[in-house]
Amino acid sequence: MKYEQALIECGTVIEAKEDQALVKAHILGRETDWLPILQQANEFKRHYTPPRIGQQVVILMGRYVLGSIFNKTCREPVANTTEDVTVYEDGTEIRYDSKTHTLTLKALDALKIETNQSVSITTQNATVNASAVKVEASEIELKGGSGDVVVNGISLVNHTHPQNAGNHYGGGASTGAAQ
Known part of the structure; x- marks a missing residue:
């Protein structure tokens, strides 16, 4: 019996070449060849999400993995209709709520901001809650009007x-x- 190739199929990742964005998938009792995974990739920006064995994927014409789909073992993150949410496997979150104009970064351990130039923060109010604060600089200038x-x-x-x-x-x- 000849197999007719469907336009779109769902499969499960069984092998992954994470350094090359390639996977093999299991579809209805058969194994695919190595298939490229659709990612954001051009000279302006490259974004890579590594594949995981067991994730369910959508495959176009048996040749390209279009992306993953939510399922019983990989549920949608809790959000509302105005939030863009990224949740990493360790629980780290990046959220943007377009209704409240709020960007939230939640790192479980360290949050690092590195630049070769400068960092500028402009806001009406700033609060730092920490058990310790350390500032190291060759020069420190504090300006505060008539404050104390x-x-x-x-x-x-x-x-x-x-x-x-x-x-x-x-x-x-x-x-x-x-x-």
Whole structure:
């Protein structure tokens, strides 16, 4: 009996050459040759999602893997109709909600931003919540209008120093606020 090639078929990945974006798939009792996986690839941008054995794929004319489909073992990420969501196998998430104009990055471990030039953040309000903050720079400049910096309840602008009895000003006096 001759097999008629369908225009579109669904299969399951049984082998993967991740470094070449090629897979073999199982379709209704038969194994395909190595098939290329459709990816975003041109000189402007290259995006690669590595295939996984067991993922269900859509195959065009027995020659090209068009992409994966959600199934019982690979469910859709929880989202709403205004969110674009990417969830990685370790739980890391990138979400953009076009209704609230909110971009959320959720990294389970480290989040690194690297550049050879500069990083600029422009916003109305910024909050950093951390158990420790470390800033290393050869020069640090803080500008804040008429504001103040308060550390452990001590004002940088309005703090005073008590004079000790051994200095030439005499004992018991306090210095004025910072100038």
